[in-house]
Amino acid sequence: MKLRELAHSRTGDKGNTSNISVIAYRAEDYARLEAAVTVERVRHHLGALIQGEVVRYALPGLGALNFVLTRTLGGGVTRSLALDAHGKCLSSAILDLDV
């Protein structure tokens, strides 16, 4: 099953750091997300897109995980050569994870 069936996501940018939320549609699926969507899985899935560290914050009260990815935005939106300089589309990439 794809993560998209269980969760929704939004990406934010600050400087060269991206954050990607993964939010369970149903509270009862949160534990499954916490077990399946690990730092290692995210790092492996996004591969070369991540140049820095990956940190995960767990928010069980909100049924959500928050991933913070440093050095991921080509130096930041103000200087990046990327078409998606904000990295906005990363949220859609993460929902393609198999869980």
Add this chain to the structure above:
Amino acid sequence: MKRVRLGTGAGYSGDRIEPAVELAEAGNIRYLVFECLAERTIALAQLAKRRDPSAGFDPLLADRMAAVLPACRRNGITIITNMGAANPHAAGAAVAAVARSLGLGPLRIAIVTGDDVTEIIRARQDLTIEETGAPVSSLADSLVSANAYLGAEPIVRALKDGADVVVTGRVADPSLFLAPLVHEFGWAADDWTLMGKGTLVGHLMECAGQVSGGYFADPGYKDVPNLARLGFPIAEVAADGAATITKVAGSGGLITGATCREQLLYEVHDPARYLTPDVAADFSGVSITEAGPDQVRVDGGGGAARPGSLKVSLGYGDGYIGEGQISYAGPGALARARLARDIVAERLRIIGLPLRELRLDLIGVDAIHGPELSAAAPEPYEVRLRVAGRTHTLKEAERIGNEVEGLYTNGPAGGGGATKMAKEVIAVQSTLIPRELVTPQVHMMEVQP
């Protein structure tokens, strides 16, 4: 218990204006807040001001004010905005001109300054750039601007002094919303729990439509009604900081637990320490509860003592970017686009263009997430080649687009829709300075009846 209703009139510089008018007319709000200043906007505005001393504020300011001021005056709504960008004084004068032309005096316009710390930064070259660890002095003459993020305090002062419109430069986005709550409820600036709760409200509201169904729709998974008429949010806040996020009845979009959760984590790193000039806000214990259609209750935010330093955005010249694009369609489109890509790469080598960085993307294939994630995707019907490079001069940047455009007569068959551009890059990095070095000021301006 007393409640205060705040509306968001804009979530970025180019945002739609109609929802702000809807809020002013039918939102039953006391404050209308326009957040229009992205990371880089103020650096670009500083450059504009350097060229023309009367410029350097939000280009839509006059249009926005003309659209909302009549209803705001009629309904007793105070406007708070960072549309002053690099030139709050000129922005204030522009608001006054709109008010006079519409006969909307008397009007008290407060102008908040003190965020421009360019001279202070130039004198404190020992400061460190957060992103790189290098000293600020390494930016040398390329530094074009330095703006500190101010907090709620000067806006609270302006409101106490009876401002009808508050125009600021760089202020932390949530502080624009926290300020009227501090003013209305008399919250103490060192009550970190209340500062955290007010900051939570501000954070949910600062991107306007992003909490009311904008940037949310995913057909079949997350459907949003009437997105074309997306309404902007209202926060109804109680004196204890608990809030309900809602919107004008009949407007498009939707407000649910899911829309609020997405926005709560937007641009957040450690949810237990969301740093603003006002507080180290703690969102980790927030509860989000649906109280009715398009009504979500938000509570449980907290906070700890505010940081001792203020974040400063450093705008600096970072060379030039040149870009060119051209499309291929129909059978063999991908093969022709790949051939075109290889040709441009080789021609850039042949002419010896001194590139600091180069990207060759196939839009529709690998431009967004690279070749690995898209490897298993089926071949698209149409593909667009995009070549982007970083150079030292504008002339060099222009060569990149020219090499792409040249594919019309010098490349594979059937290339169409070539475009090119070249631009100067003002990039932004950040540093921290002791808050004692920054002195926010409030100037009041009167428009007579």
